Amino acid sequence: MSSSKFLRGTMILTLATFLSKFLGMIYIFPFAAMVGQQGLALYQYGYQPYTILLSLATLGVPMAVSKFVSKYNALGDYRTGYRLFRSSLLMMTLTGLVAFLLLFLMAPTIATWIISNPDQLNGNELSDVTFTIRMVSVALLLIPAMSVFRGYFQGFQSMGPTAVSQVIEQIVRIVFILTVAFFILHIFNGELGLAIGFATFGAFVGGIGALSVLIYYWKKRKPLMMKQIKNSTAHHQLSWQDMYKELIRYALPLSFVGLAIPLFQMIDLFTFNNVLMSIGYTQQEAETAYGAFAASSHKLILIPVAVATAMSVTLIPTITDSFTNKNHSLLQRQVTQTYQVILFLSIPAAAGLSVLSYPTFAVLFGLEDFDIGGHILRYYAPAAVFFSLFSVTAAILQGINRQRMAVLSLMIALIVKALTAALYLKWFGPIGGSFSTLTGFAVGILVNMWAIGRYVGYKYKKLFKRTLLIVLFTALMIVAVMIVKNGAEVIFPLHSWRNALYIEVFSVITGAGLYFILSVKSGLAALIFGDRFSILKK
Known part of the structure; x- marks a missing residue:
């Protein structure tokens, strides 16, 4: 062929x-409208x-x-x-x-x-x-x-x-x-x-x-x-x-x-309801919170994850080729680009989803349970960055024939999740499931990044500088979004689906537009994605 x-x-x-x-x-949006x-x-x-x-x-x-x-x-x-x-x-x-x-x-x-x-x-x-x-x-x-x-x-x-x-x-x-x-x-x-x-x-x-x-x-x-x-x-x-x-x-x-994400969700499946009911929640309250956490919020988080991994997936086979041919300088650039694409897309998406959690949940799932749903989504949104980073770092390890390290990091992450799941739910209530997931994936990502640094000799200095720039632009974006969101809520109180939609649209346009302008004008987008953005900079 x-x-x-x-x-x-x-x-x-x-x-x-x-x-x-x-x-x-x-499909979860119309389905949720029918079944709650x-x-x-x-x-x-x-x-x-x-x-x-x-x-x-x-x-x-x-x-x-x-x-x-x-x-x-x-x-x-x-x-x-x-x-x-x-x-x-x-x-x-x-x-x-x-x-x-x-x-x-x-x-x-x-x-x-x-x-x-x-x-x-x-x-x-x-x-x-x-x-x-x-x-x-x-x-x-x-x-x-x-x-x-x-x-x-x-x-x-x-x-x-x-x-x-x-x-x-x-x-x-x-x-x-x-x-x-x-x-x-x-x-x-x-x-x-x-x-x-x-x-x-x-x-x-x-x-x-x-x-x-x-x-x-x-x-x-x-x-x-x-x-x-x-x-x-x-x-x-x-x-x-x-x-x-x-x-x-x-x-x-x-x-x-x-199986990383399904195994994490399996731990939540057997702890979430039982722990919350043991600390005073009714079954209905616990199940509503679980539905908002494991189904509704989780589906929303997977959207930026899917976009980020789809953008980077074409880079992984080239990493395998560079490693096999011992082209270390090219391998370093490819790993850097892979990291940058993921962080450039997932960090602002997760931050925006967190800040706009209440109107987002209200627009997509209705107002009936948006209080608990928005609360959970606010703290679960950062998982978009963690899921993306773990999948990509694991793929890089597989690309350089270090599959065992990817498996080891997942096992360690699962142990951390299992040890903290019930404890965090008792301490923090429904958002404890989010915190234990973030903790487990953070540990797994650190193990993967250490292994990539060791087996590829990868240096994180350049990546660290560009990540700081992404975080800075995201912070500026969030300030602008919060100003627009708070102003819009004065005019459109969050009491109806239509008002939630207005708040969402105005805030998203502001945030996405500002982040795009900052990343293009600064040259960050061109550094990450190539010269296709250079004409916009001019």
Whole structure:
């Protein structure tokens, strides 16, 4: 495959991944309008265990299949990749079945871990939690095996099937979630627990949509693939043991590091409600706060994270190339640029989201729970910077073949989170979940940055100076935003959705405009993104 065609495929997959994640963020707004923060909490009760079980069922195998198949295809051995594909398809089907049975049968027990002392008067019932977990568990029968198809196609540098199936899966899932919730709640006047349970079943329905796309591509391209397999110029005749040993070596670091945010959320899932209820919160208050924290605020934070990582993801493969070719000066510049892009985008986004937390929450999720939602978002917003930095520093470590350090830093971060989660919730109430997450990720990032400095010989002096400039411009932006926000609140008291929208629009335009002007006129944007900003400086 030509380099231009490969680049095109990579860009298509990157855009599709971003679109899929973006759709996965914005659907939460109309969904929250239908089910409320307590409904979102119930939705998270099902999805968090499902996410962990899905990752354990696949163990990063799909991505590893892609790397394995690509390697042996390049050596002219298409037969070995096909052997692995068929074997992995069977293995993922079996692990998916085991994961489904485990989650389905353990659902009542997991429900008691989430809410150990339920208040049946104003909280979600344990039976609803159990039903939700069981409904989403069905997707485990399908998704793991389906993901092997994606990995195999990518091993042939064919990104189209994965890209199209990702987008179709997300669209089908979202349409099903919103439709079924609307019909159950507003047409048939059904119970909230029933609506949420069927909404989580959307994971399985979306999987069917994606699998249909993949089967279509498989039937279309199978004759050519079979011809390539038949005409293989090499055959390594790997034993099953050697084949899976190599596969697991690729898979485990990718899988574990990718689980960073879900594992942090899993700790919150089993501590948040129980600790808050132990210090005097009702179940309804605890669940509303959990919904605002783990669903609403978390989705908002992922927007700047997605933008930042999408901007920097193209730099990571070049870091691997520079490290392999021992081009240390280029490697230093690439690491610096990666850091700068992340900080330039995420720091002002997080700061703005924190300062505008109340009107932002009111505009997107309504006024019903915006007091607690805005309060939590204000302190959780800095996680956008921490999530971005951790994912990028972990990717850099993987790029320089230091996957073990990335895994070690995550383990340390999880230990810190686990040790501080309940303690911070007792001390600070609902915002304690934010503080323990920030503390854990901060420790993990420091370990990653130390490892990059040690193994690459990276010097942070230049980065430190430019970060100070970013922080200075962000501080000036925040001062301007606060002036506009406070002035707007005098004219438009935060008592209606329309007034919240006015406050939000005026403040965002002021903040984004000022930060853009400062970064361009100072030359900071040109230093980070190149000369494409130089004409604006003039």
